[in-house]
Amino acid sequence: DTGVSQNPRHKITKRGQNVTFRCDPISEHNRLYWYRQTLGQGPEFLTYFQNEAQLEKSRLLSDRFSAERPKGSFSTLEIQRTEQGDSAMYLCASSRLRTGGTEAFFGQGTRLTVV
Amino acid sequence: TQLLEQSPQFLSIQEGENLTVYCNSSSVFSSLQWYRQEPGEGPVLLVTVVTGGEVKKLKRLTFQFGDARKDSSLHITAAQPGDTGLYLCAGAQGGKLIFGQGTELSVKP
Numbered sequence: 001d002t003g004v005s006q007n008p009r010h011k012i013t014k015r016g017q018n019v020t021f022r023c024d025p026i027s028e029h030n031r032l033y034w035y036r037q038t039l040g041q042g043p044e045f046l047t048y049f050q051n052e053a054q055l056e057k058s059r060l061l062s063d064r065f066s067a068e069r070p071k072g073s074f075s076t077l078e079i080q081r082t083e084q085g086d087s088a089m090y091l092c093a094s095s096r097l098r099t100g101g102t103e104a105f106f107g108q109g110t111r112l113t114v115v
Numbered sequence: 116t117q118l119l120e121q122s123p124q125f126l127s128i129q130e131g132e133n134l135t136v137y138c139n140s141s142s143v144f145s146s147l148q149w150y151r152q153e154p155g156e157g158p159v160l161l162v163t164v165v166t167g168g169e170v171k172k173l174k175r176l177t178f179q180f181g182d183a184r185k186d187s188s189l190h191i192t193a194a195q196p197g198d199t200g201l202y203l204c205a206g207a208q209g210g211k212l213i214f215g216q217g218t219e220l221s222v223k224p
Contacts, residue, residue: 004157033211042121042203042214043158055210091157093212102146102207106157 002026004107006092012113013082020078021110025094032075033104034067035091043091049075050097082114118142119206119215127221128194136189136202136218144206147187149178152201152217194222 005024013019025032030051035043046065047057051072064082069075079086089111093104119140128134138147146165150158162171164180164187171178175198177190187204199222205212 006157031210035214040217040219042119042205042217045211045213048211050210093157102210102212103148103160103163104205104212105160106150108157109155111155 023092138204
């Protein structure tokens with residue numbers, strides 16, 4: 001399978017715990033994005049990388065959220081001291097820098113439930 | 116503030132009917148994408164439009180990009196139950212995609 005891979009698919013955690021999600025993008029894609037989606041809404045932009053550089057981070061993103069892409073390949077998204085409001089689907093996508101439009105391909109997401 | 120407004124938010128129709136979903140913005144986008152998403156899964160890319168006025172067809176789906184590259188529409192002809200899902204438009208701004216809130220389509224047999 002050469003698509004975007006996210007792990008785990010589901011995560012249930014207690015409030016206050018830290019969680020980390022992993023995303024493996026399509027191998028030749030140099031851009032990687034993280035989004036958050038709640039039920040019935042469109043994905044909300046969190047941050048994106050070009051190679052290993054984090055180029056933009058949403059102003060709405062709490063300091064409890066951090067993302068890395070250390071070697072320009074896979075990426076991790078960590079949420080510290082989780083809160084119930086963090087419960088959502090976390091989506092990762094990747095794309096190739098090209099002319100003719102940004103086409104992002106998504107993974108299946110990680111469903112986070114904070115109890 | 117939603118940069119991309121989709122309408123309608125919900126649509127329930129009978130098999131065989133036609134429908135149009137709209138995606139509007141006051142911002143100009145370098146390109147616009149349409150995705151379809153099923154429950155518990157990630158969005159799946161349907162089409163990318165780049166040029167103002169561009170029309171693309173994908174079987175029974177017709178996508179149009181507005182002349183000013185601020186809006187787009189998705190028209191489905193003779194809808195089928197398999198078309199049921201969340202339809203999302205996304206505009207490219209800078210290096211990222213901005214999504215609309217989605218249109219939840221239900222096609223009843």
